[in-house]
Amino acid sequence: MATREGDGTEHNVLGGRGYISNATGWQERELTDDEKSEMNTKMISMIADMQSVRDSLIFKNEKLLELAESKFNITQTVIREELAKADAGDIDVDEMLAKSPVQLPHLRELLK
Numbered sequence: 449m450a451t452r453e454g455d456g457t458e459h460n461v462l463g464g465r466g467y468i469s470n471a472t473g474w475q476e477r478e479l480t481d482d483e484k485s486e487m488n489t490k491m492i493s494m495i496a497d498m499q500s501v502r503d504s505l506i507f508k509n510e511k512l513l514e515l516a517e518s519k520f521n522i523t524q525t526v527i528r529e530e531l532a533k534a535d536a537g538d539i540d541v542d543e544m545l546a547k548s549p550v551q552l553p554h555l556r557e558l559l560k
Contacts, residue, residue, distance in 0.1 A: 461479060461483050466480070506527065507524065507527075513527075
């Protein structure tokens, strides 16, 4: 998120901090309320996008879903509920992965 002023100064936001350029280089500054709000909005949007990608990867494999339902009596509704718990931080994903009997490639990245 960078903006340039008419006087040539540039404002930038990086890593939750604000920076402004001047003749001596970049100086750190506090974020404005608008910048904080914009960052929060973008983070919420990115999280929703990542959850959507994760869900599409999980729910596109109908054979795997059918197997989970028949063998473990786990429905798509239960899967969605558990994912929501993980998203809320109520489930330790690392602990679940360690207990998983199946270690598929990219499983860790998918669940993160």
